Amino acid sequence: MKRFIVSVLLIIICFLLQTTVFKGIAPGGIVPNLMIVLTASFGFMRGERTGLIIGFFCGFLADIFFGNVLGLNAMIYMYIGYANGKFNRIFFPEDIKLPLALILVSDLVYGFSYYVTLFLLRGRFHIRYYFLHVILPEVVYTILITLLLYPLVLWINKKLEESEERSARKFV
Numbered sequence: 001m002k003r004f005i006v007s008v009l010l011i012i013i014c015f016l017l018q019t020t021v022f023k024g025i026a027p028g029g030i031v032p033n034l035m036i037v038l039t040a041s042f043g044f045m046r047g048e049r050t051g052l053i054i055g056f057f058c059g060f061l062a063d064i065f066f067g068n069v070l071g072l073n074a075m076i077y078m079y080i081g082y083a084n085g086k087f088n089r090i091f092f093p094e095d096i097k098l099p100l101a102l103i104l105v106s107d108l109v110y111g112f113s114y115y116v117t118l119f120l121l122r123g124r125f126h127i128r129y130y131f132l133h134v135i136l137p138e139v140v141y142t143i144l145i146t147l148l149l150y151p152l153v154l155w156i157n158k159k160l161e162e163s164e165e166r167s168a169r170k171f172v
Contacts, residue, residue: 003160007042007054008158014038014063015150022145030137032145033107035062039077040106041153043084044091044099055081070119076113080106093158099150100143107142111135 014034022031035058043051059077063070084102091098117132 002163004030006110006156006160008057010038010153011035011054011057014057019065019095027141028137030134030141032142033110033138034142034145034149035077036080036107036110037146037149038144038153039081040084040103041099041150041157043081043095044087044102045154045157046085047088048082048085051081051085052078052084053081053132072117076110080109092158093154096147100146101167103131103146103150104139104143107139111138 014037018031018034022034039051039055039058042054055077056074058081059074060071061078064072067073084106085158087098111131113136115127115135119126119130
C-alpha cells in the first residue's frame, strides 16, 4: 500500500512540475518530459508490469489534460514502461549510464511515435523540422533534468524496498 501511495504522489508531483514550474521556465517553449523519466525509471527498477502500469497512468494523466487523442499518450507510455522493464535484469542502481541511455531512447521513441501518429498520418512531412526544433531539444533538456531527478527516484525506490523487506521479515 505504501508503494502505491508513493507512486501516485510521484506521478502527481512530476506532472505538476512538468506542467507548471518547467512550463514557466521553458527555454524556447521546450519542457522536459518528467513523465518519461518516471515511467522509464520505474520500468527498469521494478520490471515490466510496474513500468506498464506507471506508464499507463502517466500517459492517461497527460491525455486527460493535454491530449488531442484520448489514450494515445497512455499507449505510448505503456509501451515505453514495458520495454524499459525488460532491462530490469541488467539494472544496477549504482550505474547511471544505463538509465540515462534508456531515458534518452525512451524520449526519442516518444517524440517519434507522437509525430507519426499525430502529424505524419495527416500528411505533414516536416520530420527534420520537428526533430531539430521539438524532439532533440526536449531530449537534451530531459536528460539534464534526469541527472537531478533520477537519483531522487532511485533513493525513494531503495527506501521503499528496505521498508518492504523489514515488514516481510516481521511476518516470517
